[in-house]
Amino acid sequence: IAQQLEHMEISPAGEDGQYFQPFGDGFSNVLALLPGDDPELAGEVIVVGAHFDHIGFGRKRDNAQIHPGADDNATGVAAVLELAEAFRHFAPPCRRSILFAFWDAEEKGLLGSKHWVNNPTVPLKSVVLALNFDMLGRLREDRLHLVGTRSGVGWRRLFVLHNPGDLSLVFSWSIHPPSDHLPFINAGIPAVMFHTGLHEDYHKPTDTADRINYAGMERIVRYAFFVVYDLASRDKLPPYRPEAKQEKAPEWPAEPVPRLGVRCQATKENGQWVEIVEVLPGSPAEQAGIRAQDRILRVDGREHPSWEDLLTAVSTAENEVSLVVQSQGQDDLRQMTVTLTGPPMPLGLILGRDEADPEAALVIGVIPASPAALAGIREGDRIWEVNGRPLGPDPTGTLPQLIKAERQANPHLSVIFSVEREGRILRIAIPDPSLN
Ligand SMILES: [Zn+2]
Secondary structure, eight states: OHHHHHHTTOEEOSSTTSSEEEETTTEEEEEEEEOOSOTTTTTSEEEEEEEOOOOTTOSOGGGOOOOOOIIIIIHHHHHHHHHHHHHHHOSSOOSSEEEEEEESOSTTTSHHHHHHHHSOSSOGGGEEEEEEEOOOSOOOTTEEEEEOGGGBTTHHHHHHHTOOSSOEEEEOSSOOSOSTTHHHHHTTOOEEEEEOOOOTTTTSTTOOGGGOOHHHHHHHHHHHHHHHHHHTTSSOOOOBOGGGGGOOOOOSSOOOOOSSOEEEOOOTTTTTOEEEEEEOTTSHHHHTTOOTTOEEEEETTEESOOHHHHHHHHHHOSSEEEEEEEOTTOOOEEEEEEEOOSOOOGGGEEEEOOTTSTTSEEEEEEOTTSHHHHHTOOTTOEEEEETTEEOTTOHHHHHHHHHHHHHHHSTTSOEEEEEEETTEEEEEEEOOGGGO
16 A cells, blocks of 8 residues: 555655554554645545455454455555545645555454554644545445434535436434444544445455445545535635434434324215314314314315325415314304414425434324425425525525525416425425415
């Protein structure tokens, strides 16, 4: 590795002007630095690293077989060498400096990266981000795992921006599985691992070079190049997020707050009236005098409603819904306006906020048969824009306002959402519900 770096004419950044940083019982990290060219930003360093050790004869000493570690982690080493060469020859150079790091003894407990964080060969406070490449050789179904993006506010979006669209980016809530990104996150530095996932040859003698998806690796490293180039060149990088250290995936989908408090069901009269099956105690429906087996004949002026019409009206109304109700076996109709509980769910979306991705409205639930559901929005989607207009720092507040403004400006036209789903940007058209 050191010979390759020397051949590329990238300066040593280990100890005593060498590429090596020896430690422990015969271990050594290998380090090289490509300086940035911006006087203001060159003092900031992005670490681009991979571990080069593997597990030798494995853990079962009795039938000692060589474990080649082609995926874990010759692929990461090859990726970092390729990146080093590409950045060395690329013009214009990056504004920030890049430290290319090859870690030893990862398999023994992240020893090399831990040693470096405790004995950094450039000032630790100059390190603004660490990228870790571990197991890139088994790209399956285009799924590239990016572990640790939550260690920085807004990092996820920066990684999505460079996806050419052919990769499915798998973002995790946890910073595990453990690898050389962890010592950085634990030291207060955002860090992200590129990873194509575990497999049955993991830590086995069968992790061989013939099983590597080379075409997939090339796509990943090409993508990584543009990510690193951008991060090493943009004016500002987002800050560290300590909460990432102990986050777990939330439970989805979120249950909607019952705004009206009735259960109805599809009957063969659906589209004639809505038949109420049950009324929740203490709900607005009960307070308005609605009882089980009542029929709702009109919803916000719409005759012959289906249960989907009622659902859409109740979930999307600002405050209240007007109903015409008939009790079973009675002729007289009751007109009522019911004040609903809870916030509106625009288009049937239950929205949340993700502090790690603060400018997207996070879809934590979709009401069945709502306009959002019919348009194909799913739980976990992240809405970025409405008709090309970004949601900004208060996305859940801005989204309904933007929808309303766009509908007023262009009645009867669909609004187009830009939605991030698994690292791809989708354009999803939501038709005007009044055209039903
Ligand atoms: Zn590994």
